[in-house]
Amino acid sequence: MSRRISDDQFDGEGITSLSSMQAPPDKFPTATARHGHVVRRPQKQKMWTGFATVFKELFFPDEPLRSFKDQPRSKKFLLGLQAVFPILGWGREYNLSKFKSDLIAGVTIASLSVPQDIAYAKLANMPPQYALYTSFITPLIYTILGTSRDIAIGPVAVVSLLLGSLLQKEYDPVNEEADYVRLAFTATFFAGITQAALGFFRLGFFVDFLSHAATVGFMAGAAITIMLQQLKGFLGIRKFTNKTDIVSVMTSVFHNVHHGWNWQTIVIGASFLVFLLVCKYIGKKNKKFFWIVVFSPLISVILSTFFVYITHADRHGVQIVGHIKKGINQSSVHKLFLSGPNLAKGFRIGVISGVIALVEAIAIGRAFAARKDYRVDGNKEMIALGTMNIVGSMTSCFVSTGSFSRSAVNYAAGCQTSVSNVVLSVILLLTLELITPLFKYIPNAILASIIISAVISLIDVEAMILLWKIDKLDFIACMGAFFGVVFRSVEIGLLIAVCISFAKILLQVTRPRTVLLGNLPGTIIYRNIQQYAEAVKVPGVLIIRVDSSIYFSNSNYVGESILRWLTEEEEQNKKKNLPRIRYVIVDMSPVADIDTSGIHAFDNLYKALQKRDVQLALANPRPIVIEKIHASNFVDVIGEDKLFLTVADAVHATVPKVEEP
Structure with a gap:
């Protein structure tokens, strides 16, 4: 049963049930076309280049600065006047x-x-x-x-x-x-x-x-x-x-x-x-x-x-x-x-x-x-x-x-x-x-x-x-x-509106969603099992997606949320006499950025999983994330062989090991 869904498409729904179906490891297609690809570290930018990029994006996201390049001084002066006085632009075409x-x-x-x-x-x-x-x-x-x-x-x-x-x-x-x-x-x-x-x-x-x-x-x-x-x-x-x-x-x-x-x-x-x-x-x-x-x-x-x-x-x-x-x-x-x-x-x-x-x-x-x-x-x-x-x-x-x-x-x-x-x-x-x-x-x-x-x-x-x-x-x-x-009063209503808006932002930032992923049969696509009832879990592997950037405000919550998923899944597996969880794969595709607190939280998560004899793997980290993982030396802790291009690659690498006694 195939699904034509973009690899970078993802949903943000939560999960309330862990009763999705299980399937044996040999039922999962391998990502043979992608097997062998590794997560590459992006070319490191100079510090000031990074600051300049952030600054331009924050303060000049729509400014057509390119129009000033390679122009004579007189043209630049005219373009500058038009930028200050837009009437000089549309006024020339007025009739x-x-x-x-x-x-x-x-x-x-x-x-x-x-x-x-x-x-x-x-x-x-x-x-x-x-x-x-x-x-x-x-x-x-x-x-x-x-x-x-x-x-x-x-x-x-x-x-x-x-x-x-x-x-x-x-x-x-x-x-x-x-x-x-x-x-x-x-x-x-x-x-x-x-x-x-x-x-x-x-x-x-x-x-x-x-x-x-x-x-x-x-x-x-x-x-x-x-x-x-x-x-x-x-x-x-x-x-x-x-x-x-x-x-x-x-x-x-x-x-x-x-x-x-x-x-x-x-x-x-x-x-x-x-x-x-x-x-x-x-x-x-x-x-x-x-x-x-x-x-x-x-x-x-x-x-x-x-x-x-x-x-x-x-x-x-x-x-x-x-x-x-x-x-x-x-x-x-x-x-x-x-x-x-x-x-x-x-x-x-x-x-x-x-x-x-x-x-x-x-x-x-x-x-x-x-x-x-x-x-x-x-x-x-x-x-x-x-x-x-x-x-x-x-x-x-x-x-x-x-x-x-x-x-x-x-x-x-x-x-x-x-x-x-x-x-x-x-x-x-x-x-x-x-x-x-x-x-x-x-x-x-x-x-x-x-x-x-x-x-x-x-x-x-x-x-x-x-x-x-x-x-x-x-x-x-x-x-x-x-x-x-x-x-x-009008000003009190305005204050309430602003406060509630900020409260909503804080709630979303400090409590991001984490969802459990399963495989869509016949594909190498992994999606939220709550959204797709036909998605099946990989025995012995827990696949979790974090639907937010990871910062100091939510890093501890993300780590604790992953451990809660692991605990709940292990309890379900014991009741059903299913294999214990050996691998936790974290889908990082929605994670646009991570800070030092986030990396520290993953380091604590790695140590907590080691105590349970569970391995940690990361799938599809974005360029800024992988650069910070390397800069913090966390890649040496987790191992570069635990970084994968896709969730399918991570599953393909872990399933044979899961089958071992």
Whole structure:
């Protein structure tokens, strides 16, 4: 019975039973084609060469350094400029046809951005004009430095909520507005510094420690929290809690049920929320009608503002946005807290906000790049996002990043390059200069409805169900982040998400899987007997595969795990009157690396097996592993004749000896 399975393919399943079938030694095919091949020691590298290889792989895994080789100085200078300013690369191929597409996309996302910006300013507890400033300045900087063609830049719900919840713990946004705004600019500055530093020093891999599962839970929890916060504007409540946890929010809501709710506000909010959700449903069912989703917030703002204006609803308790300052950004360099206790506060808030903004933007950029089959450079994205936030902090902007909803609209509208962000900036400039006075009568209820309809998509129930099916630990991480955000705070939920992600990594690193292998009849292939029921054990030989690199954190566990397998197998053999174990073969093919603790653990394992009159053999060690085995002289202990190219070779060499009395 043959199996066409690649020799380097392996599974990672554990084992719960030792009841697989046994077969006599003569039933196992020998690896005659490979017999005689020996495990060769790789050519030894110089120490600095090894360090350089590790360094390049860690910090420059995607950098196209080869393009600089054998080039004249002028060409190298041009390539260097393109590496810093990607616009110089794609800008040379820009044409009128692409501009037409970008113009349509830019106008489309602008119609969505204006009402969303005003709404997200409320989440950050910032005056509305600062959100409009943000969507004017930061997209221009990103266009010059960014590598994504589809991402749309501006304030986003999750980051705005996080920023607002952290800032209001330091200053009251109403009674201490000046200091609150200054601290927001300071946090934005340090968010940009954090992002740019991660990109400049090629440390973007740190962002990957926030797992997908934790991000799903964090985003869903943030969405629930954002919607709960909108109950203030949706119900017309004037006195509302500053806390974000669900218990405090619902207590505040029901405490005001008799005297704080305004029925006119509720009618406006509920009516337009239904309208927005119906438009969203139509656009989701038929992609041709995506423009209905795009323009529905703007239509809602126009209609609700006109209704409030002609009915004077603001005189009957309907809260409105009020005056929005006209004109473009003013310099805010002098407003940054660069000394005193507020410096540390701004740094802490900025680092947290910057990392979350970074995770969201890179995830969005990579998702849309995959659809169009182009590459987004993660480190350049970090530098672009960091630079735009640094500049933004000096021009009256707060933290901005890539927006999923606007990026999706940008993509659906047919954008070709990030010039659509320039079009967005131009429209925001005209808005700030010409029509901000018209925003005075926008009811807060419509902004709440826009936010609620926008963040519902952040609750990905299907992803949570998939996490439960695939990995229970991932699901626990997801739920930990979710409940942390909902019942405590956004930053606590984020901390729980990171801690659970690290705990999972530590568990996997310190407790690697070891599995028992058997032979697939009629082949020279050895596979996990739990996965392949037809796999048979070799009498007198125990074959174990270690499914992890072996380091100080898990080396003792690996050695103990192999000895446990041996003990359990010997007990089974005694009960069945089968030959005792004479050889232990360790399949090292999945072991990518080993350190001194790992080699020391194998030395202890070898000594423990010697006491039991059991021989140790290693199969298919990788180049770095075999080099370290030789360097440590462990090969002299175990014997070079105990190193084999494949498991089949090891079995072929040991079976005749097993048969001896």
